[in-house]
Amino acid sequence: MAARAETPVPGWQRGRVASWFVTTDHKRIGILYVSTSLVFFALGGLMALAMRTQLAQANAGVLSPQHYNELVTIHGTTMIFLVLVPILAGFANFLVPLMIGARDVAFPRLNALSYWLYLLGGLVLMLSFFAKGGAAQAGWTSYPPLSEQTPGHGQDLWILSLHILTASSVAGAINFIVTIHNLRAPGMTWTRMPLFVWSIEVFAWMLLAVLPTLSAGLTLLLLDRGISIGGWHIQTHFFNAAKGGAPLLWQHAFWFFGHPEVYIMVLPAFGIISEVLPVFARKPIFGYKAVAFSTVGIGFISMLVWAHHMFTVGFPNALNSFFMITSMAVAVPTGVKVFNWLATLWRGNLHFDTPMLYALGFLSVFVVGGLTGIYLAAFPVDWQVHDSYFVVAHFHYTLFGGVVFAIFAGLFYWWPKMFGRLLDERLGKWQFWILFVSFNVTFFPQHLLGLEGMPRRVYTYSHESWEGYNMTSTIGSYVMGIALLLFLWNVVRTTRRGPRVGNDPWQADTLEWYTTSPPPPHNFDSVPYVTSARPLHDLRQRLREANGTRRIS
Amino acid sequence: MASSVRAKLLLAATTLALLLVPAAYGGNGGFVPVTPESPNAHDIRASYFFITFFTLGVFVLVETLLVVFIFRFRRRRRPRFQDGPTLHGATRLELLWTALPVAILFLIATFIFIELPGISHVPSAGATGRAYQIKVTGRQFYWQFEYPNGVISIDSMRAPAEVPVKLTVVSPDTDVIHSWWIPALGGKIDAIPGIVNTTWFEAKPGFYSGQCAELCGLEHARMLASVEVMPKSEFTAWLSQRRAQQSAGTSDLGDEEWGGVCAKCHGLAGEGGIAVRIAGSAILSDPRALAKIVRNGTSTPRGTMPAVGSGWTDDQVSALTTYLKEHPPSGS
């Protein structure tokens, strides 16, 4: 890339705080994304703990029905839109240019805009608790007519927040696609690209494909709720059956976005696992192409499965059958990944640093979430478990046991690259084991509650026979809280005292480890010519050969 | 190294134990759907077992491989960064684990298609006669049942035994989405404004309960439903007796309306809850005013009351006014 003439930075932008506000450096924006999402993660987690407290016992009065419904709505919306998607976007921001040997993303200022829009959208959602009538109360899926009948402005602010976040994500997605297509290092063909970058490529295309549907749905919902501009009042009836509208139209629009959204969160998590496992098994990923193409396959099929969220609305069985088969088809490329990961471990030299523990924990737990998905795809069985706690357990196994475990693998793995210091391994391992156990204690019993007939999104219940599982789940959730505090403690402790590391503490394979930790603003002084999917491994090999100390492996 | 591995094993065992403890004291455990009492629920559970056979198999396979690999290929005394063999893949193996899931899913889908007619088709006749029809209306926050002879009941349904009972499930245009679910009597079906859905059950005498399964507002959690299946002759006798009582204004309908429609928000004694206290309110003893507020709802600075009784017949309204005249809520 031709050297750009650097305009001198004005003095006021160079301050320790101000520089973060004006930065267009993808690494700093990545760190902003990650840290902001962690703050929202804490807030969303506190909401979950409040709900678990209310549900620990039958007929409890800790939360009023309205507060419970607000929390259930904002917890879900927060975790998906303000935590999982943006933290993965944060990883992508930090890592993609480094992994492909680029100086920055293609559009650095657009990148900054994405972040600030994200923060704005998040603030709008959080502050909606203070709106007239409280926050939105119709669940993260906000089905009309309920979401159109809630008084107050919480629901309107929810719509506004999602509109802002959608704009942010679209800008980010375009940026990632253009970056990946144009700025790869010499020699980095598509099949030499790190698997995490593959996952971000698919992540970005999926966002572009499905977010417009969400935006359209949100706009219709807003118009249905009615808007006043000056003296004009606009009120439509897209989802209002009384005026000839169709409530199901929203569900189609929402889930055409909503199901791919699950994979928008899961695929980058898969990408992280595909980077971490080979490094800590000291082997190349088993079946690179199968893993890369299964990412594309999952992305594509996931856009054909949305109505499996609507099996109980009374579709003809032919339609249900179509969506059952497409939903089951997603399991095939997912299975390919799981077995390829297992084969990556085979005959490896495994060492169990915290990133590896989280990656292995991910494998063991994600399988459960994947397998319970089959019950939901088989629509007659879904008629029984749909909208019950079985579903709540299922998606927490995929999104917490899956995505959050992968995120922790990624945090412990790339932390030294981001900040130049390792996180404390001892604390990290404690955190892993506590989280692994408490996660299962929290969410496994919820499968059983669902099968016993407990619906999701209820602020209370009167069956005393449900109390045992609910109490167990609540205790588990508190312990999860402790595990997450340990992470916070780890971050605080190692910020100043963590051991400093060199370029490549894990002897990893990909280009981000070629530069210093943390990398300089321009990332690389030079980038080696890429000859395989493991450029750093090749480099070490060549060095050893040059030194005449080649080991036969 | 070995001791730390043992510690990890111990932790894994503890996890398992912690998972099984609640299972043990949950009775039936919840490891399978509730005991089915209707052929459709029965076939759903059969499908559940069929799927579980494979999911358990895959689960055990994956977790075993994972644990075995973790032990077998751990570092031991090898140098930390010594590379393992450079295995880039094996096409035949990869084809195998692509084909295996395809085969399993094919079997599961086939089983579902075999069971499907028994689950979703309403039989036209059962052991003791032709299908019986009941209309189910989901409303904020109660279930209204209408029998062919015009009898209406709230939240508790009665139905004849050993006859297929066909339910028409709807929600008024002005209401929201609800979902009808009695786990022992089959899967759930949504009550959606503007759409007419159907489901069915056929059961032995007994008492079955469930609740609304689609978030429908503040009192979603209190939107319970029960079905009392009774011998056919008993049911017929109850129905004609209730018909006569309903015309005479002496049926339990008013009581059911108070408990199912009013009390969920205003409290069983009218003491207030998520909505205002209404015990002692003049409206309760004024049939006209009461009819108006129940049918049309109201919006005052103190709050909004939805039109919970929009579309109610005069019978339904007078059942409530009569009941409240005889049982004025005490307030505590």
Ligand SMILES: [Cu+2]
């Ligand atoms: Cu309901």
